[in-house]
Amino acid sequence: MGAQLIDGKAYAQAVRTRVGLRVRELVAETGQTPGLAVVLVGHDPASEIYVRSKGKQAVEAGMASFEHRLPAEISAETLLTLIHQLNEDTLVHGFLVQLPLPDHLDARAVINAISPQKDVDGFHTSNVGMVGTGQEAIVPCTPLGCMMMLRTLHDDFRGKTALVIGHSNVVGKPMARMLLNADCTVMVAHKSSTNIPQLARMADIIVAAAGVPGLVKADWLKPGATVIDVGINRVPAPDLGPDKTRITGDVDIAARDVAGAIAPVPGGVGPMTIACLLANTLSAYCHLLGLPDRPISLEHKDPT
Ligand code: GUN
Numbered sequence: 225m226g227a228q229l230i231d232g233k234a235y236a237q238a239v240r241t242r243v244g245l246r247v248r249e250l251v252a253e254t255g256q257t258p259g260l261a262v263v264l265v266g267h268d269p270a271s272e273i274y275v276r277s278k279g280k281q282a283v284e285a286g287m288a289s290f291e292h293r294l295p296a297e298i299s300a301e302t303l304l305t306l307i308h309q310l311n312e313d314t315l316v317h318g319f320l321v322q323l324p325l326p327d328h329l330d331a332r333a334v335i336n337a338i339s340p341q342k343d344v345d346g347f348h349t350s351n352v353g354m355v356g357t358g359q360e361a362i363v364p365c366t367p368l369g370c371m372m373m374l375r376t377l378h379d380d381f382r383g384k385t386a387l388v389i390g391h392s393n394v395v396g397k398p399m400a401r402m403l404l405n406a407d408c409t410v411m412v413a414h415k416s417s418t419n420i421p422q423l424a425r426m427a428d429i430i431v432a433a434a435g436v437p438g439l440v441k442a443d444w445l446k447p448g449a450t451v452i453d454v455g456i457n458r459v460p461a462p463d464l465g466p467d468k469t470r471i472t473g474d475v476d477i478a479a480r481d482v483a484g485a486i487a488p489v490p491g492g493v494g495p496m497t498i499a500c501l502l503a504n505t506l507s508a509y510c511h512l513l514g515l516p517d518r519p520i521s522l523e524h525k526d527p528t
Contacts, residue, residue, distance in 0.1 A: 226264075227478075227482075227483040227486055228486070229485075229491070230488075231372070231494040232494055233491065233495055235351060235495075235496060236499040239372065239496065239500065240285055242266070243336075243502045244286050246506060247286040247330050250509070250510070250515065256513065257287065257288045258318075258509035259308055259317050259318075259509075260282040260317070260319065260502070260507055261286060261316045261319035262290070262319065262320055262322060263292045263303075263306065263307075263320070263321040263322065264291070264294070264322045265325055265326060265329065266295070266296030267296065268324065271323075271324075276378075281498050282440065282502060282505070283503075287502070292310075292314060301429060302330070302397040302447075303329065304334070304337050308337070308447070310338075310398060311338065316342065317342065317513075318342050318343075318344030318508040319338065319344065320343075321335065327456050331351075335347045336349055337447055339391055342508055343362055344362060344501055344505050345364060345504075346361065346362040346363045346368075346398065349353060349395065352393070355401050355402065355405070356401050358405050362399045362504050362507065362508065363504075365497045365498070365500035366394065366395050366433075366497045367395055367399035367402055368496075368500040370399060371403075372398075372500070373492075374450065381407055382408070383409075384408050384409065384428045384429060385411070386403045386410050387410075387418060387420075387429070388410070388431045389430065389474065390414060390435065390454070392433065395431075395454055396431075396433050397412075399431050402413045405430075408429070414434070421444045425444060425446055426446070428449055428450065429449065430450070430451045431452045431454060432453050432475050434474050434511065435457060436474055437459050437472045437473070437474065438476045438477075439455070439474045439475070440453075440475040441476050441478070442482045443482075445479055447482055447484075448484035449482070449484060450480065450483065450485045451487070452487045453487060453488055453489045453492055454473075454474070455474030456471055456473070458471055458472075458473070471489065471490055473488065475488070503524075
């Protein structure tokens with residue numbers, strides 16, 4: 225029997241609807257509109273598309289959207305001045321600087337200049353450390369989306385084993401920490417690992433974020449495993465015509481014959497990233513306004 229396909233579009237729509245409803249209730253209550261600002265340096269085509277979608281979806285959720293476009297040759301000082309202004313701006317409750325940045329800018333210094341309370345990407349060292357120690361914090365959007373999907377399939381992570389493939393700061397590391405905070409047994413593999421097939425065979429849950437097309441093979445999987453594919457790889461597609469390409473994930477298509485459930489590429493976790501960005505912005509707004517809302521996006525486990 226084929227795996228259940230996890231429909232990321234439907235999940236993301238559900239998250240956006242939930243955020244939008246809560247935003248409208250809170251605006252009616254407080255008279256203040258949640259504001260999301262996005263800073264784009266330069267003209268990276270993929271970043272342009274992401275930034276436009278973030279602004280559009282924020283407005284659809286009833287938020288105010290602010291876009292700051294800066295030339296690629298901007299100095300670090302000017303960028304940091306804008307970040308300090310956004311930190312102080314009471315109309316902005318969350319903001320991010322779209323990555324990648326031009327080489328002359330130090331991305332870590334830029335991220336750490338953002339107020340951790342407004343860091344809706346969850347990339348600030350303070351938020352990373354909080355999540356790493358099981359404290360309530362803003363968590364990165366893509367692993368948050370994966371976690372939301374996994375939670376609908378697994379009531380309890382205790383006694384389950386997960387393999388996270390990839391150890392980036394954006395997906396792999398936060399994903400592993402969140403699963404660990406949920407008491408999952410977590411293995412992390414990456415490009416220097418030599419035993420990924422053996423690790424995969426032990427895993428009830430696999431999150432593949434290595435950036436290697438078709439890396440995870442059907443015969444690596446424990447039958448019935450849940451697989452979340454986070455890979456976005458552009459590969460040649462000669463069947464579509466000369467010079468044509470398509471987006472493919474890190475999980476081989478044949479894995480669908482063995483897994484219990486798969487969030488595929490395309491069609492899986494992709495749209496959850498911006499939906500979770502909106503959820504994080506709503507959480508940041510609630511926190512900054514001192515609203516007692518139980519934020520829908522925070523992943524934590526109280527340290528005991
Ligand atoms: N570039 C690609 N994905 C992201 C993201 O989630 N946040 C930021 N700031 N830049 C990105």
